[in-house]
Amino acid sequence: MADNENKVAENVPGPFYVDEGCIGCRLCTNDAPDNFRMTEDESTAFVFKQPENDSETKDCENARDSCPVDAIGNDG
Numbered sequence: 628m629a630d631n632e633n634k635v636a637e638n639v640p641g642p643f644y645v646d647e648g649c650i651g652c653r654l655c656t657n658d659a660p661d662n663f664r665m666t667e668d669e670s671t672a673f674v675f676k677q678p679e680n681d682s683e684t685k686d687c688e689n690a691r692d693s694c695p696v697d698a699i700g701n702d703g
C-alpha cells in the first residue's frame with residue numbers, strides 16, 4: 628500500500644501520488660500519460676497533473692491497480 632507520508636517530492640497536490648517505493652518501471656506513465664511522468668533523472672514517476680475527467684480518473688486507477696510495487700496512492 629502506498630504511503631502518503633513518503634511521497635515523491637515532485638507530485639502535485641491532490642488525491643493521487645507516487646511514493647518513494649517506485650522502481651521506475653514506467654507502467655503508470657504509459658497507462659496514464661496525461662497524469663504521470665518520470666522525474667528529470669528518470670528514477671521515479673510522479674503525478675504532474677491530477678485527473679480532471681472520468682477518463683483520466685479511470686486511467687489513474689488502472690495505473691494504481693497495475694503498479695508492481697503498490698507505489699501509487701489515492702487519498703480521494
Ligand code: SF4
Binds near residue numbers: 652690699
Ligand atoms: S507503475 Fe509504480 S513502480 Fe512503475 S513507474 Fe509507476 S509508480 Fe513507479
